[in-house]
Amino acid sequence: MEKIASFCVDHTKLFPGIYISRIDGDIITYDIRMVKPNTPPYLSNGALHTIEHLFATFARNSEYADRVIYFGPMGCRTGFYFLLRNVPKKETINLIIRIFRQIADYDGEIPGTTASECGNYREHDLVGAKKCAKEFLPVIENWDETKLTYNK
Secondary structure: OOOOHHHHOOHHHOOOEEEEEEEEOOEEEEEEEOOOOOOOOOOOHHHHHHHHHHHHHHHHOOOOHHHEEEEEEOOOOOEEEEEEEOOOHHHHHHHHHHHHHHHHHOOOOOOOOOOOOOOOOOOOOHHHHHHHHHHHHHHHOOOOHHHOOOOO
């Protein structure tokens, strides 16, 4: 079997940031890497889950709502994949930064946290999600298109 693209990235050379994981036609998959791989602590399940709910909600309520394909966590708990259709790279970076600022400042109810809305509605951590977002913001605040490529 052929390795999938994400297993071909040298995770020993990967640092927190925003990268292009792959391009499929007009859909770009962004790797939002919040934690250096293989270097604990990883994102806790509760914080990861809350970031997923908040980011997906904010993205799907943004001006790019109709171009959001997917936002979800990596199983290794080091970050997220964000798939968008036809959004310029610079605008995507700005959107990601803006949403992480929203998460860092969020004080409301976490969307989608009832038993009928979520398959694990009890495992959330807003305080942890806000802390993770605040810690990640300095990493990405000056991110630009020249930094979107994985280090080889």
